[in-house]
Amino acid sequence: MSAIYPSVFARFYDLIYDRIRAGVDSDFFLEKISEAKGPVLEVGTGTGRFFSTALSHGADIYGIDISPAMLDVLKNRIPAEDHKRVSVQDIREFKHAVKFRLIIAPFRVFMHLTETQDQLKALNHVHDNLSEDGLFIFDLYIPDPGLLSKGLKNVMDFEGEYEPEKVVRRFVTAENDLVNQINYLSMRFEWDEDGKILSETWHSELRFFFRYELEYLLQRSKFSSYELFGDYQGNPLSSASKEFVVVCRK
Ligand SMILES: C[S@@+](CC[C@H](N)C(=O)[O-])C[C@H]1O[C@@H](n2cnc3c(N)ncnc32)[C@H](O)[C@@H]1O
Known part of the structure; x- marks a missing residue:
């Protein structure tokens, strides 16, 4: 789910x-x-x-x-x-x-x-x-029709250190169904761990009113x-x- x-x-x-x-x-x-x-x-x-x-x-x-x-x-x-x-x-x-x-x-x-x-x-x-x-x-x-119609494509909306000198970044993609009033969201997390860059993506849906x-x-x-x-x-x-x-x- x-x-x-x-x-x-x-x-x-x-x-x-x-x-x-x-x-x-x-x-x-x-x-x-x-x-x-x-x-x-x-x-x-x-x-x-x-x-x-x-x-x-x-x-x-x-x-x-x-x-x-x-x-x-x-x-x-x-x-x-x-x-x-x-x-x-x-x-x-x-x-x-x-x-x-x-x-x-x-x-x-x-x-x-x-x-x-x-x-x-x-x-x-x-x-x-x-x-x-x-x-x-x-x-x-409250839905903003301008933002909804443009959507978001892989926009980095957060960058910060989760431990000293270890950085996490979040990238968001949003495709919006204006008829059924759904935001299809993808959040990709990228973070430094043991000298490697790890990455995981989560997909979710939000209903706007x-x-x-x-x-x-x-x-x-x-x-x-x-x-x-x-x-x-x-x-x-x-x-x-x-x-x-x-x-x-x-
Ligand atoms: C954006 S977070 C908000 C968390 C917290 N209230 C806050 O303000 O930081 C939304 C939360 O709602 C929970 N959630 C989503 N659908 C739910 C449901 N049907 N019943 C209970 N919790 C739900 C998610 O697991 C998530 O933790």
């Missing part, structure tokens, strides 16, 4: 996204977690960009992800007694004994669901696992109401917005 992240991506994930993403969404999600008055579930918790900080600040947080390699990295960041808080599970059918006050799916987790029936299944399953008045917060990027499709989907779900924001500062959507930040109320 193309949504399962391979170990090469898990290995370099924090190095890459601490540089290119942390300043965008970290304060927002950490604040939402700390404000929650009850247990929190992070869906698609990945390597624990938010999870490990939230846990060390005392949050009653749990995590699920479908990629074992991502959770292996996360488990190395948290105390062994907290490993039971994370499990390999899918947003569409996870099982948990408790109901959550807040469920979050940060950084485009939802875009890995390429079929409408899976998107609805996920929304309704999250809904059913919230306590009364619980919130589900997730995000999606336009505003009213997203709204119709939310209206078809079990959620009683939702709000859409255009960034992580709570600003309304505008023609300049780059992200849909979605807050659904049970």
Whole structure:
């Protein structure tokens, strides 16, 4: 399944996204977690960009992800007694004994669901696992028609040292199906190891959404109401917005 992240991506994930993403969404999600008055579930918790900080600040947080390699990295960041808080599970059918006050799916987790029936299944399953008045917060990027029509051809979007004098580079290719709203992504990682240059490529698909499709989907779900924001500062959507930040109320 193309949504399962391979170990090469898990290995370099924090190095890459601490540089290119942390300043965008970290304060927002950490604040939402700390404000929650009850247990929190992070869906698609990945390597624990938010999870490990939230846990060390005392949050009653749990995590699920479908990629074992991502959770292996996360488990190395948290105390062994907290490993039971994370499990390999899918947003569409996870099982948990408790109901959550807040469920979050940060950084485009939802875009890995390429079929409408899976998107609805996920929304309704999250809904059913919230306590009364619980919130589900997730995000999606807002499609840029110019970028989508051009695509990307082997563009190096990251270069950095993962250990002193050992460099990793990432090259991205994106071919976009504008009718079916799918990004076909290839990520090639190239890194120095024992004097050799190693390379691995991962293929994945992301489903992009336009505003009213997203709204119709939310209206078809079990959620009683939702709000859409255009960034992580709570600003309304505008023609300049780059992200849909979605807050659904049970
Ligand atoms: C871009 S990463 C985001 C990780 C983390 N939330 C962050 O902000 O750094 C997307 C994550 O979603 C996970 N994922 C994709 N599809 C999923 C599904 N159906 N159920 C649970 N997790 C999923 C992937 O394994 C990956 O770890």
